[in-house]
Amino acid sequence: MEAPSTGNKPKSEKTSYQRLLIAALKKEMEIARKLDPEKLASEIRKIGFSCQHCGKCCRQAFGDNRVAVIPSEVERIQEYTGLSKLEIAGPFVIEDPIQDGIGKSEEECPETSLIESEENEEYFSPDLLESLEDCIDCEGKVHAFGWILRRKRNGDCTFLERDTYKCQIYPVRPMLCSTYPFYIEGLRLQTCECEGLGSPISIEDSRKLAEDILFRYISELEDTLGLYENFVDFIRGEKGLELAKKSQENGTFTCIVHDSKGSTEISG
Numbered sequence: 235m236e237a238p239s240t241g242n243k244p245k246s247e248k249t250s251y252q253r254l255l256i257a258a259l260k261k262e263m264e265i266a267r268k269l270d271p272e273k274l275a276s277e278i279r280k281i282g283f284s285c286q287h288c289g290k291c292c293r294q295a296f297g298d299n300r301v302a303v304i305p306s307e308v309e310r311i312q313e314y315t316g317l318s319k320l321e322i323a324g325p326f327v328i329e330d331p332i333q334d335g336i337g338k339s340e341e342e343c344p345e346t347s348l349i350e351s352e353e354n355e356e357y358f359s360p361d362l363l364e365s366l367e368d369c370i371d372c373e374g375k376v377h378a379f380g381w382i383l384r385r386k387r388n389g390d391c392t393f394l395e396r397d398t399y400k401c402q403i404y405p406v407r408p409m410l411c412s413t414y415p416f417y418i419e420g421l422r423l424q425t426c427e428c429e430g431l432g433s434p435i436s437i438e439d440s441r442k443l444a445e446d447i448l449f450r451y452i453s454e455l456e457d458t459l460g461l462y463e464n465f466v467d468f469i470r471g472e473k474g475l476e477l478a479k480k481s482q483e484n485g486t487f488t489c490i491v492h493d494s495k496g497s498t499e500i501s502g
């Protein structure tokens with residue numbers, strides 16, 4: 235069940251650390267807007283890239299395959315698929331909740347799709363809850379920051395077609411997917427593991443990719459800034475973890491997802 239969150243009694247003032255983070259983000263955005271797409275395109279050509287359509291980045295072939303999505307991306311996928319926000323995305327937490335199914339086939343993980351089962355695949359085990367203790371409030375609600383695309387129990391992206399490895403939402407796929415394996419961090423171009431790296435890329439394709447990478451970088455910075463500016467800290471308490479574990483056991487578990495548009499409470 236999804237509802238806008240009122241949360242527990244908030245602390246409204248920003249801490250000096252939060253103000254520092256906001257100032258640093260604004261500075262990074264200012265510099266990011268001045269990055270030269272032509273220089274970026276030339277770097278991409280030096281590295282080389284051509285997608286081999288192996289689908290490894292959509293599975294867990296290279297480890298953590300979580301796809302962080304911002305609210306506008308979820309909305310685009312909603313329009314395209316007619317699915318609800320929670321069918322498309324789940325809470326983003328530091329630790330990866332899907333561990334058991336890694337490397338297994340769909341047959342070995344029978345209940346595969348959130349869309350089919352309406353079950354939350356990103357299960358918060360007691361161990362995971364312990365590692366998230368600092369994100370649990372005094373009422374035992376877990377606070378998450380941002381969203382990730384839903385995955386099947388074996389860790390595959392929920393939109394990956396089973397036999398063909400085709401993306402079912404290709405025209406509206408998230409920016410992370412359309413710019414994979416590239417991203418910018420610390421104002422520098424970085425790459426993830428990928429079968430297609432090192433292959434020649436045309437000038438035209440490298441320019442288009444450079445523009446998309448820059449657009450993604452700035453969009454994500456803007457979104458993070460929105461999150462920091464909207465976020466009102468929650469109250470932690472000694473019993474928070476215990477309450478969260480109990481609510482997980484009795485099926486009343488609640489997670490509050492904070493994003494640039496506000497907060498969403500997910501329960502049940």
Ligand code: SF4
Nearest residue numbers: 285286289291428430
């Ligand atoms: S982006 Fe890389 S890992 Fe993903 S499908 Fe293409 S070649 Fe494979």
